[in-house]
Amino acid sequence: MMKKIIIGAMVSALSTVSLAQDKQQDVAFSPDTNRIKSHLFFLADDLLEGRDTGSRGHDIAALYIATEFAKYGLKPMGTDGYMQAVDFRKATLVQESPSLTLTTDKGETELKYPKEYLTGPDLLDTQSSLKGKMVFAGYGIIADELEHNDYKDIDVEGKIVVILSGKPKSFPSEMGAHLASGSQKAQYAIDNGAIGMISVTTPTAEKVRPYQSRLSYIHTPRLAWLDENDKPANTFEQLKGSAFLSEGAARQLFDNAEMSLDEIYAMLEKDETPPGFAIPGEISLQKQSKHSQITSPNVVAAVEGSDPELKDEYVVFSAHSDHIGFAKTVKKDNINNGAMDNASGTAVMLETARLFSQMENKPKRSILFVSVTGEEKGLLGADYFAHNPTVPVDKMVANVNLDMPILTYEFADVIAFGASHSDMKASVTEAANNAGIELSPDPWPEQALFTRSDHYAFVKQGVPSVFLVPGLKSKDPEVDGSKVFGQFLSTHYHMPSDDTNQNFNWDAARTFAEVNAQIGFTLATQEKAPTWNDGDFFGTTFGK
Numbered sequence: 001m002m003k004k005i006i007i008g009a010m011v012s013a014l015s016t017v018s019l020a021q022d023k024q025q026d027v028a029f030s031p032d033t034n035r036i037k038s039h040l041f042f043l044a045d046d047l048l049e050g051r052d053t054g055s056r057g058h059d060i061a062a063l064y065i066a067t068e069f070a071k072y073g074l075k076p077m078g079t080d081g082y083m084q085a086v087d088f089r090k091a092t093l094v095q096e097s098p099s100l101t102l103t104t105d106k107g108e109t110e111l112k113y114p115k116e117y118l119t120g121p122d123l124l125d126t127q128s129s130l131k132g133k134m135v136f137a138g139y140g141i142i143a144d145e146l147e148h149n150d151y152k153d154i155d156v157e158g159k160i161v162v163i164l165s166g167k168p169k170s171f172p173s174e175m176g177a178h179l180a181s182g183s184q185k186a187q188y189a190i191d192n193g194a195i196g197m198i199s200v201t202t203p204t205a206e207k208v209r210p211y212q213s214r215l216s217y218i219h220t221p222r223l224a225w226l227d228e229n230d231k232p233a234n235t236f237e238q239l240k241g242s243a244f245l246s247e248g249a250a251r252q253l254f255d256n257a258e259m260s261l262d263e264i265y266a267m268l269e270k271d272e273t274p275p276g277f278a279i280p281g282e283i284s285l286q287k288q289s290k291h292s293q294i295t296s297p298n299v300v301a302a303v304e305g306s307d308p309e310l311k312d313e314y315v316v317f318s319a320h321s322d323h324i325g326f327a328k329t330v331k332k333d334n335i336n337n338g339a340m341d342n343a344s345g346t347a348v349m350l351e352t353a354r355l356f357s358q359m360e361n362k363p364k365r366s367i368l369f370v371s372v373t374g375e376e377k378g379l380l381g382a383d384y385f386a387h388n389p390t391v392p393v394d395k396m397v398a399n400v401n402l403d404m405p406i407l408t409y410e411f412a413d414v415i416a417f418g419a420s421h422s423d424m425k426a427s428v429t430e431a432a433n434n435a436g437i438e439l440s441p442d443p444w445p446e447q448a449l450f451t452r453s454d455h456y457a458f459v460k461q462g463v464p465s466v467f468l469v470p471g472l473k474s475k476d477p478e479v480d481g482s483k484v485f486g487q488f489l490s491t492h493y494h495m496p497s498d499d500t501n502q503n504f505n506w507d508a509a510r511t512f513a514e515v516n517a518q519i520g521f522t523l524a525t526q527e528k529a530p531t532w533n534d535g536d537f538f539g540t541t542f543g544k
């Protein structure tokens with residue numbers, strides 16, 4: 001059944017001239033599920049070999065996306081036609097190389113890699129060496145807004161900070177996700193003069209992401225986009241090394257310290273942040289990394305707006321086209337097809353682009369479609385685009401991100417990460433209600449999803465953003481959405497079985513496309529550009 005949705009465009013009370021044109025601008029959003037399906041099946045085909053950043057499979061995906069944009073008559077908005085090539089440095093850890101030694105007055109202890117600790121490849125140096133005294137610094141977070149400062153009574157100048165992974169339970173989820181992100185913690189450490197950072201697992205971290213599950217990522221290279229001086233972005237020269245300790249290794253570290261690991265964990269249980277203190281002894285970490293350079297494209301296109309002035313402003317749709325390539329384990333099927341991550345979101349974005357291109361009455365603002373690379377490597381393509389946009393950064397008025405919609409059941413609600421920070425929440429709620437579904441709060445605050453997809457790169461450049469995922473409520477009483485989602489995460493997420501053999505529900509795909517397209521339409525049509533809420537943390541921190 002095709003559904004026609006009437007959107008009453010927002011009308012400016014002051015402008016009587018535009019009133020007649022704007023009044024009841026009827027727009028039929030009828031996503032074609034056959035198109036969504038064919039995009040998804042092409043992008044998730046074995047021939048694309050899991051679309052790893054820089055691979056031929058991903059290049060083919062990018063070419064397919066550019067070809068579709070061209071087919072709909074979209075305006076090329078890359079740096080070379082639709083393409084925006086991004087150069088990356090790729091660093092791979094020499095697996096035999098890491099050595100981590102703990103020296104105390106009791107003697108030397110060599111910790112075992114990767115059983116007891118993990119360390120990633122170094123993007124700046126092929127030979128890394130870190131040696132120094134240690135200071136425990138709680139979670140390693142400084143947040144004036146929450147009157148939290150783990151560095152307040154300690155001196156870490158020239159030393160290695162030892163910090164707990166994650167954040168206090170009492171932190172608001174999206175703000176907390178930002179404050180506890182790796183790059184923020186590295187920044188706090190540097191600001192206080194530290195030379196290295198050792199993170200320690202916690203009972204909460206073990207629940208969210210067990211140490212054991214991290215072992216399957218030890219061969220994963222690290223990438224950073226290169227700026228015009230070929231310097232890797234978001235890297236910290238002052239930090240000479242970092243590592244992540246298992247519970248067992250952490251226990252040894254705190255053995256002679258003021259507090260034992262158990263005493264620290266007991267405080268976390270009560271949501272108390274332990275005080276900082278010097279840890280007796282020294283730590284030294286050595287490792288080798290191999291460097292290479294790769295290039296991978298973002299693909300950028302626009303549907304021009306209808307208003308002579310507002311068309312210089314852009315509502316940005318983003319979806320990552322890359323995935324994680326081949327699985328390391330040698331099995332019959334070793335291709336991570338990424339059907340839901342993110343062939344699904346990309347397919348929805350392509351259909352959204354077609355819908356906007358065919359609209360008779362275009363919205364006032366232009367719509368920019370950005371297919372980003374390197375998401376799985378740390379939101380890199382989006383971060384590159386947000387730093388090197390092909391339209392002025394202050395003309396990007398909003399970002400609507402599409403990532404990993406699980407399209408296997410008819411969902412009765414959506415979760416909109418980021419919506420509560422700006423006045424976009426009203427547009428999201430309206431779009432959801434028009435599609436007959438509800439807006440639900442984040443059911444997984446501990447997953448910090450707000451910082452785990454591409455919209456976060458736009459947020460950090462001050463662009464109000466939303467990122468919708470199908471909620472856990474199901475229209476079908478026989479289907480438990482929460483169970484379906486949990487099963488996806490445990491049996492398909494980042495595995496070769498995230499492929500086209502899954503049980504797709506194309507009505508769900510249609511609803512998802514409809515809701516997102518409507519949000520984009522409203523934002524591009526309303527007189528006023530979206531704004532951060534008054535006093536909002538992200539608006540205050542990054543907004544203009």
Ligand SMILES: [Zn+2]
Pocket residue numbers: 341376494
């Ligand atoms: Zn992913």
